[in-house]
């Protein structure tokens with residue numbers, strides 16, 4: 001590749017990235033949300049998974065759900081990613097107890113934890129972000145709480161609320177399990 005071609009490619013890429021960042025800032029501005037509060041959404045969209053973020057005057061967490069829409073007749077589909085952002089979340093109620101192994105980004109081992117099967121929560125502000133890979137669009141909408149989650153999303157809510165509260169789990173680890181060979 002000629003160095004000139006390379007420069008042209010990196011220039012085009014840089015231009016796209018800059019306009020993406022510009023659109024991102026505009027969206028944050030249009031939503032009238034504090035930029036700090038929006039950070040978990042950006043992390044979730046860019047790196048995947050659930051995120052929480054805490055400053056002296058705000059707590060924010062983003063929980064991701066993946067919804068696959070598949071058309072059986074056409075044999076085609078896409079996985080929509082829904083990220084719900086909670087600014088200063090309040091956990092209203094939980095239901096059930098589910099034992100599961102979880103790997104937290106800040107730890108290097110999976111841990112046995114107990115999570116609620118259902119959660120109900122509200123927040124000072126709630127934003128729903130939906131990333132649609134089919135139309136390559138990220139839609140943002142302010143929604144009203146309280147919201148209910150069950151299964152994966154409820155585990156994510158519980159995990160992130162725990163981070164915000166600053167209490168880390170000290171569960172059991174995989175090496176405390178016992179292998180059993182069935183004959």
Ligand SMILES: [Zn+2]
Nearest residue numbers: 104105106159
């Ligand atoms: Zn974690």
